[in-house]
Amino acid sequence: MADTIREQIIAAMITRFQGIKKASGYKSDLGNSVHHFRGSDYDVTELPALNVVDGRNDIGPATSTQFDNMVDITLEIKVASGETTYKTAYDIIEDVYRAIAVDDTWGGLALDTLPGSDEIETEHAGKIISGITIKVQVQYEAGKWRF
Amino acid sequence: MTDVFAEAMTDILDDEDLGQDAVYEENTIRVLFQNGFVVVNGVETTAPIAECLDTDVTGVAHGDTITVSGVTYNIIGIQPTGSGTTKLILSGDSHG
Numbered sequence: 001m002a003d004t005i006r007e008q009i010i011a012a013m014i015t016r017f018q019g020i021k022k023a024s025g026y027k028s029d030l031g032n033s034v035h036h037f038r039g040s041d042y043d044v045t046e047l048p049a050l051n052v053v054d055g056r057n058d059i060g061p062a063t064s065t066q067f068d069n070m071v072d073i074t075l076e077i078k079v080a081s082g083e084t085t086y087k088t089a090y091d092i093i094e095d096v097y098r099a100i101a102v103d104d105t106w107g108g109l110a111l112d113t114l115p116g117s118d119e120i121e122t123e124h125a126g127k128i129i130s131g132i133t134i135k136v137q138v139q140y141e142a143g144k145w146r147f
Numbered sequence: 148m149t150d151v152f153a154e155a156m157t158d159i160l161d162d163e164d165l166g167q168d169a170v171y172e173e174n175t176i177r178v179l180f181q182n183g184f185v186v187v188n189g190v191e192t193t194a195p196i197a198e199c200l201d202t203d204v205t206g207v208a209h210g211d212t213i214t215v216s217g218v219t220y221n222i223i224g225i226q227p228t229g230s231g232t233t234k235l236i237l238s239g240d241s242h243g
Contacts, residue, residue: 042190078190082240123187124223126195128240131188 004147005109005140006071010036010054012106013073017050020095027091030077042078044127048092051076062141069147070139072116077132085128089120096134110140153231156200169197170214176203178235180215195220195237204233210241 003011020031033049042049057071075096081088097115104113116135123129160166160177169178178197185194197215211222213235224236 041186044190044192047190076189078188080190080192085240121188124238124240125185125187125236126192126238127187128238129188129190129192 005142006054006057006069006147009071009106009109009138009140010052012109013052016099016102016106017052017075017096020099026095026098028088028095030092030095044080048077048079048081048088050096065144066141067144067146068111068139069142070137073136073138075132075134075136077134079130079132080127082128085122085130086120089122089130089132092132093118093120093134100136106138110138112139113137114139156230156232160200167215169199171199171204171207171211174203176200178213178215197235197237198228198232199235201227201231201233204235207233207235213237 014034014036017034018031020026021029028048030048030050033046035049035051037053038051053074053076055072055074057069060068062068077092077096079085079088079092100113105111106113114137116137118132118134121131160179165179166177167180168175169180170176176199178199180195180197182193182195185192195215197213197220207222207225209222209225212219213222214220220237220239221241222235223238226234226236228234
């Protein structure tokens, strides 16, 4: 059985984010460490790293047979780059938005991707480590009782 | 600090198995050094701490450095214990 539209969208996102490399014109190499629903902590050598979490999905009727889906996507990013961690955080947020903007329909799978918010939190213990949370919503259409 | 406690702390710091040398402000002092595991923002790292006699770090300030086992750390926290010693919270990164 084919993957659901939601799974295909997430797969397309992961592939797109894996392309975030300095060699491709981005400001960071975030694409070297991209995960989906990662539950474990990171080793510093894995950073910068991005974890894609697709959570709540709100569903409403579009037609009698098609339904609009609005899935919340949280992009959890970790960064540790010494004194310039905050600058790296800015660069990474810019990279992620730039990658989404390449095609925010994810190859035509979605109707649209909507910006939500971004947030940087920094802690200093042993080294400076920032957590970045970017929230977006992906709107797509699927058949009744499809996902 | 009572003389008894001062003597005990000095003995602990001077013990080869417990204390170790560190360089602060070009002076060699004795410290109890720990570099325990912590998780910060979902990332595994270590949080180095050096405990030393108050009298060895008079005037210590955030941003000063201390060298332990050849590694130079930035002092990002200063925690007097109230018992004649101070815990220096260390980091590989400066305040930035």
